[in-house]
Amino acid sequence: MSKEKIVKVRQLTRWQRIGVASLFVMGALVLAGGAFILSGIYNIGASRDHWSITNFIITILRDRSVAVASGGIEVPELDDPDLYQLGEQHFLGTCTTCHGTPGEPLNPLYSHMLPKPPDLTGAFEHYDAREVFWVVNHGLKYTGMPAWPAAHRPDEVWSVVSYLRRLNKIGPENAAIEDSAAEQAQNLNTCARCHEAAGQPPVSDLVPRLDGLSEAYLRRALEEYRGGQRASGIMAPIAFDMSDEEIASNAASYASLPPPAGRQNSNANIALGRQIARQGLPEQDVPACQSCHGVNPAASRLEGQSERYMATQLKLWQHAGHRDASAEGRLMSVIGQRLTEAQGKAVSAYYATQNAEEAQ
Template identity: 45%
Template sequence: MDLRNLHWTAVAKIVGLGAVLLVTAGVVFVWSGVYNVAASKDHLRITTWILTLIRERSIANRSFTIEVPPLDDDGMIRLGASHFEGACVACHNRPGEEINPIVSGMLPPPPDLMDIGKRRPPEEIFWIVKHGLKYTGMPAWPNTRRDEEVWAVTAFLASLPATAGNYPELAGLTRSQASSDERSVGGSALTACGRCHEREGTGTNGDRIPRLAGLPEAYLLRSLQEYAKGTRPSGAMEPVADLLSEDAMRELAAHYSALRPTAGNQSAPPDPEQLRRGEAIANRGIAHQGVPACLSCHSGRQSQQFPVLAGQHAEYIEEQIRLWRRGGRIGTPYGKIMTAVAGALDEAQIEDVAAYLGSLPPGRAAAPMTEVNR
């Protein structure tokens, strides 16, 4: 054996021995319990540096291709603030307030979000809200098929700190405090609903939140049941419905069905031509695209399982049709029906029919026309 072979044999033995020793040391380190995993004990500096670097590079890499929609919409910010109040305040607290001393003992502790819009671009905020972060206590969004809900929270966070002073109003807290209509249903359940949906004599907290007043009781009950089962996806509504008993669902459905619908201001004056096109779709459908008349089911004269759409927020109708079109509400028999219909509509037709339905008096039972739009 020449010297060269002897040299490489020795190197291989040394490397192998080093690997064995390294593995052995690792096993001893893990099984000995010498590393302190207590949240009361901070990481070593090198550990913190490595974890931070891995986290930041992972977030940046995975959010790089995300396209950011306009985030300055008031309805979107209100929806995000309302959900933040219900799901995020427990750890992050309200803007401008100190973090809860209990959760401040987490490692790492929940960050102060007052300047999150300055520290991170919107696409990174969106990715974190949607997917959560391992080993931090930050959960993923309850249902990752509802990007528009995640964007709403992103819009609210990106609006800070400018909107911090108006947070109680944006999050619906002032609506809950000013209302006294909790006598017919368990107070806590109705308070939670009322931050977003109608109270007696008031509208919803923004145009991205559906009007429930006057909708069929059977439809409202089924919706809550589907949210609770997870067959109707919503990161905002699934956690709420999951906490409700069957009796509470029935009481809430009856309560909102009995409320008198209130007219609300449209975000912009409707375009007459757009209303004309939307009226044709809603009343007559589009036969060559396989689209039936919306009001053949949603006029308030058919099954109580179908919601009346007259006076519903146009923005909400648009978003739900888009959700059906991308298969986000296909988990129920009724959802399968609407998925097929929505898939046959193009973007302009969605906006037209939503604008027309939103322009009608709230809760109006409209009689559909039978002629089909050719």
């Protein structure tokens, strides 16, 4: 009598059964999701809001992403008139297109965007300064909120953040009064909005004085902003819309103005600044500033310029890749990285005390 072959069936463990069941569930969800996407049932039109569950998921994803990505960002002093006054002018000239003017209704065209551009008077009610900076700097996907148009320009981004913080503190009613006064004072002139004209100082010490700068330099600067060789999220959009004739006209207009007088600063290391300007720093392979500035008409004149503006620009040059597309930009990038921050402040202070008219 032949022996029957006994087949033993191995029983799956509890966790193995859970794993197999999970794979089946996941596969079913993938198939169901694919079928849902291909069916076209979901209305993608901006005329209809997302489902509540979709809004819930997007909001959590957005807020957690911004919170994690913005961690570690160093926040400057935001109660700074130079910062928020510059930010105000950029906000009025650019941001209000979508977000509207504080205290006034939103343009119907933009109010029908999905998501609708938020009222930025409440930006600091939902996010802190780091998070607002990150959003302004990097934008948000699928919302119409663009990234800042220029890399390595945190100074410009912080000016907008500073203004939004002030907007939140004083309220839309008071902000609307300030903005209206600013609009009337500038008479909506694009350049005068920040740079002023006819001997008046700029709206902020972070803005360069253009009075009496050479026409060749001003024309080159605007052309480089327009072509993307110079990085500025404030200037690039303005210059992009300017024709060759408008660039030439604005350059000639500012070049015809009398140059500014210097401003004294008793707290600065003027002696060190004078040495860098006239002799350079041979041990650091830094040439004298006046070997180009004041000699080459295509280089900017520094006498009488804002100390804070020059020091900020030198600090920006220390970041690799900042405005290095032009020959002049590549040169200044190298020099900026060879200067310490203290040396940059000293030479900026020296030039700010000099009378431009006497230097000509």
